[in-house]
Amino acid sequence: MDPDAVAKAFVEHYYSTFDANRAGLANLYQEGSMLTFEGQKIQGSQSIVAKLTSLPFQQCKHNITTVDCQPSGSGGMLVFVSGNLQLAGEQHALKFSQ
Amino acid sequence: MGSAGLASLNYCVTALLFDGSNSDKQKEKSMDPDAVAKAFVDHYYSTFDANRAGLANLYQEGSMLTFEGQKIQGSQSIVAKLTSLPFQQCKHNISTVDCQPSGAGGVLVFVSGTLQLAGEQHALKFSQMFHLMPTPQGSFYVLNDIFRLNYA
Numbered sequence: 001m002d003p004d005a006v007a008k009a010f011v012e013h014y015y016s017t018f019d020a021n022r023a024g025l026a027n028l029y030q031e032g033s034m035l036t037f038e039g040q041k042i043q044g045s046q047s048i049v050a051k052l053t054s055l056p057f058q059q060c061k062h063n064i065t066t067v068d069c070q071p072s073g074s075g076g077m078l079v080f081v082s083g084n085l086q087l088a089g090e091q092h093a094l095k096f097s098q
Numbered sequence: 099m100g101s102a103g104l105a106s107l108n109y110c111v112t113a114l115l116f117d118g119s120n121s122d123k124q125k126e127k128s129m130d131p132d133a134v135a136k137a138f139v140d141h142y143y144s145t146f147d148a149n150r151a152g153l154a155n156l157y158q159e160g161s162m163l164t165f166e167g168q169k170i171q172g173s174q175s176i177v178a179k180l181t182s183l184p185f186q187q188c189k190h191n192i193s194t195v196d197c198q199p200s201g202a203g204g205v206l207v208f209v210s211g212t213l214q215l216a217g218e219q220h221a222l223k224f225s226q227m228f229h230l231m232p233t234p235q236g237s238f239y240v241l242n243d244i245f246r247l248n249y250a
């Protein structure tokens with residue numbers, strides 16, 4: 001499978017799900033999954049989704065600027081994303097990397 | 099950083115990993131990803147800023163760098179790219195370092211900060227992701243490296 005195609009498909013799915021219905025991200029994570037969000041470390045799909053659905057905004061839109069990917073060994077893939085995050089009601093978008 | 103400095107840092111990283119004790123608790127403590135990440139980041143950027151050619155021993159033949167979208171493979175080509183960047187002097191200032199174990203004994207390190215080029219008025223903002231893998235000798239090398247400038 002072409003890593004670039006996998007990365008592109010994943011990124012589109014992840015951010016459109018995030019923006020439409022954060023709870024829908026649950027099946028992208030497993031028990032051993034780890035999220036570090038602004039320095040806070042969280043483990044496991046349940047806790048990760050609890051964190052994401054409790055973020056203090058209702059509506060948001062991710063605009064993706066760059067997507068880079070590389071095979072990471074052992075059949076895995078690294079995906080590195082940058083873009084901005086527009087929160088409803090906020091004047092300025094926030095820049096992020098993930 | 100001169101070769102004596104590199105040797106002592108390599109000793110520090112190695113000492114973190116092998117302290118001669120057989121207990122599992124000691125081993126767990128010495129494989130602390132946060133400690134590995136911090137030591138690596140300090141070493142990587144100080145070497146980059148002092149002598150980019152000195153980064154060669156951090157990469158191997160299978161290492162990959164994606165630099166502003168350009169894909170490069172292997173230590174030789176990677177160092178050739180980094181030493182040919184169009185500036186002489188630079189200084190990295192690191193704002194954040196996050197890390198997680200990556201499975202297969204590796205460590206993911208996610209860095210953000212600024213890059214000040216000599217003679218330029220404004221520093222450039224950047225993000226960089228490293229995937230470090232253990233070597234048989236007990237240190238780490240960079241398997242994956244992705245660098246992006248963060249524009250307005």
